[in-house]
Amino acid sequence: MKKFFKSKKASIISLLLILCLVFSTLVFASQDSNKQSNKVKNVILMIPDGMTIAHTTLARWYQGGEPLSMDEIACGLVRTYSANNPITDSAPAATAYATGYKTQNRYLSIYPEIASMPGVGQVEEKDFFKPIVTILEAAKKFGKSTGLVVTCQFPHATPAAFAAHTDNRNDYESIAEQMVYNQVDVVLGGGWKYIDKNQRKDKEDLVQYLRDNGFVVTTKWEDLKNESPRKVWGLFAQDAMHYEFDRNGTDKPSLAEMTQKALQILSKNKNGFFLMVEGSEIDWASHANDPVGVVSEVLAFDKAVKVALDFAKSRDDTAVIIAPDHNNGGMTLGNYSAQVDSVLLNDFLKYIKKAKRTGSGIEDLLGNNRTDENIKKIVSQYYGVDNLTQDEIDAIKKAPAGRLNYVLGPIISKRSYIGWTTNEHTGEDVVLYAYHPNGYVPHGVIDNTEVCDYIADILGIDLGSFNENSYISNVDLEEKGYNVTIDTSNPNNIQLVISSKGKTYIVPQNKNAVIEGNKQYTLKYVSAYITSAKRFFVSSEIEEILK
Template sequence: MKTKVFIVVLAGIMAFSGFVFTKEEPENVEAKAVVVKPTNVIMMIMDGTSIDTLTLSRWYKGERLALDALASGAVRTYSAESAISDSAPAATAMATGYKSNDKYVGVLPSIVTSPNVPKVDEHDKMKPIANILEGAKRLGKATGIVATSEIQHATPAAFSSHTIHRENYSDIAEQQVYQGMDVILGGGKASLLPGEHNRARKDGENLVKVINDKGYDFVENKEALMSSKSNKIWGAFAYDSLPYHIDRVEKTKEPTLSDMTKKAIQVLSRDRDGFFLMVEGSKGDWAAHNNDPIGMISETLAFEAAVQEAVAFAKKDAHTLVVAVADHGNSGIRMGNRDTSTSYPFTPVADYIAPLREAKRSLEGALQDLNENRSNIEFVAAQYGLTNLTVAELNSLKKATNLKKQMVQMLAQRAHLGFTTNGHTGEDVILYSYGPGRPTGTIENIDIARVLSQYMGVSLDELNEEMFMDANALFRGRGYVTEVDHSNPHNIVFKATKENINIEIPQNKNVLSKNGQLHVLKDVSVYNGKGFYVSNEALEVAEK
């Protein structure tokens, strides 16, 4: 990989984007302070949240969002191949400083068509690349990830794993377990266990046992989480994702996003070297895909509460940088549709918001109560805010071939909302930040990785030269005979032999076997479908 060339190109991109890296301190830092405290970073991502979702949420709340005071610029979200990004390359960009391709998690792109994105050498396509969490860990900092989706979902995965497809939950889960993070909170228990679940492990490994053996306090409900005294916590609060915030009325065993954020900060901040934490409000994106404004608002306000927890800590600590941003837009939501083409000058706020306030549950939550024969459709519709149905409306819901679509369209019509798509959108998103070194201006998503790594004192370029070497080339250069053993497709192993030395390195783990003796490495080893990648440390251990 031509690192020096890339740095020059990246500098050009930053100049083009108006990137500003400020040195201001928060208002409560005294200039006379002489004690240098460790740096902390809290990276917060609201998945798939367009600016109109924030506008709508503000009106719904009835007052300013706490986020408003933190607005410091905008972020461009395009990927290496498209003006509209998927969550996987968007998170990869923010975690590693490299734009990538659709579905790629923590690896370099294989296709580059977007302007100002440097091409990748053929040999380096899909090569794993270091992320800021791994950099923080190398500095001895505590690390953690939090999400309301499965913890193996695209965004948390990009900060903790490396794979060529975001759906490789089995590989992602295993890398996360062996990554050595301190706090992991979210859903996704299914990917930790063998079984019949569609996300269950095919390799037969019980990763919950591994987690326990590694000394984590494995918790599965809010009470256990909040009462835990451990410095290492793994919270698996659902087999899949956690419920929407608004749907938690009868599901109080799950912690909220702000609960998880508060607890993660409490635990990680015990580390004298500082910490890095990534927090994702995941399900706003899912609601947007369904054009469900109730789910979108619910998750935006839940995310806002989590940001308040982070900023409250940062204000007291004075050495914590908080960055909050959406990874991309979604749905093309707009306040105002064709019905308001001529009436918009005198349509009051209440006409947009009052219909939404009728809802008690998200689309997903309301439909969970639906009978198979739809005999209770009127009750379900009312839970979603569709009250006082006309005979025609009731009949349309009873007969709808796509009930989800019918319900969201009916609510959107009542609230005068418009949607352009059920997919992602390519607009810039608002950048929110607080603390020393906060970024400002219109920046690229890859600039976020630079800001965070610079503030922590991490060199991602140096890490990339140490962490992910082509195992075949590395070991053959020292006279080893090598092979990648695919005999068990669920547990691929790199093997190297020389004289009386036999080396085995399994994928997705941070271990190496030398003549049958197990050694723990700093970093996980990765197989990307065409090459096996290990750290320089793996060769050093083999040669001792």
């Protein structure tokens, strides 16, 4: 009996162990299955530059209170501070979205030298200024197609952060060259002059380089309307494109049309794609305190959101993330003149609804004819304002070229009870929006770096592995015993010169090339010369070439 009891007890224990093992297997299998179901093939990241809740509220009222396309997927808030400041500029804000790391103001996708904000880790001194591989660059190495769609000039801060590395966000020519050599598959927006050899200081023929590498390069939307080449750069303005309200009647595409075309092209890749779409000029209208420009660009962006969401909802492999990079202007619906119950909805909208052009569009219409009578005529015809003061007329006369919206914006704002606190960025959190086919989206308050972490997670990309030993500097090469100099004799074409085993290797800045005599090698990543640090960074596999 005792023996039987022991045997029975052992059997029960064995059975329990088996049940636990089966249960654990099922749990882990379920977890693995859920984890796998969170993966997507395509990600569309949309950045409404400088957009705040006040912006979306005004745009919603402008269209009669109807919801915006993005409203249904609002899910949280994003903290926007940079590595060294509670108020970020667009370069480090976009860097956080592109790399998952904070950097300091004016820097694009390089590690910061200064990390003074709470919770921001300081990198080792040897890594100061080192380029950080972006989610776009990693997606490309992962076999995915990549795209950038903007209304600004393409080397501007936000798009640049995804395909370039520099300590100077305003060095458009170097940034443009890096972006070209990064071979982003689809680039649509403005900025032709930055690839045109006749307008570049270094006379580099970047147009020909793209064409030699299989890209269609055009300035005409007509060339793309009915065509879908696999790789294309369509740049439809010398510099930035027009605001949406000012684009009407032109042959230039809208942000929504460019987004549609990019999706049509990128979705041909069976491995999927990463696409960044920026509503670039929401930010610019906010800098000018121009509520007409704000409405113009928020609604144009929201139409692009609809295109993206329609695409994503028509399939089960695409996520859409919408995240402003920062606030701008301190815009409010209500100013010091507005009292509760004293201002009706029409008081906010009557002049904005009458507006047919933004402040920039009015400047184009006025041209050099800034007489009192012409100013009153144009402002009345396109804004419905018939009571300009003499001070306002004089201010319009004196507005510098390209800055008339900074005068007209406040004129309309004052009459519309819209307040502004600044012409610059502000530091509050921004609204996060996200769509995932299986509902796997971030919630609550997250850091801007976590947006990139989320994108990498759902794409199944280990972004950290791409950054392990990705770049090596001239200092590192010297410590390894190579004879290294930085040739700055031509400031428009700085080169790293390396001597090894009787051979001389030339590494031009902003390219992914190494030249040794008649031989040319292609590197994984573009090289970058960091001017403020006088350090040259090159893709680390150069060491295999030097051996």
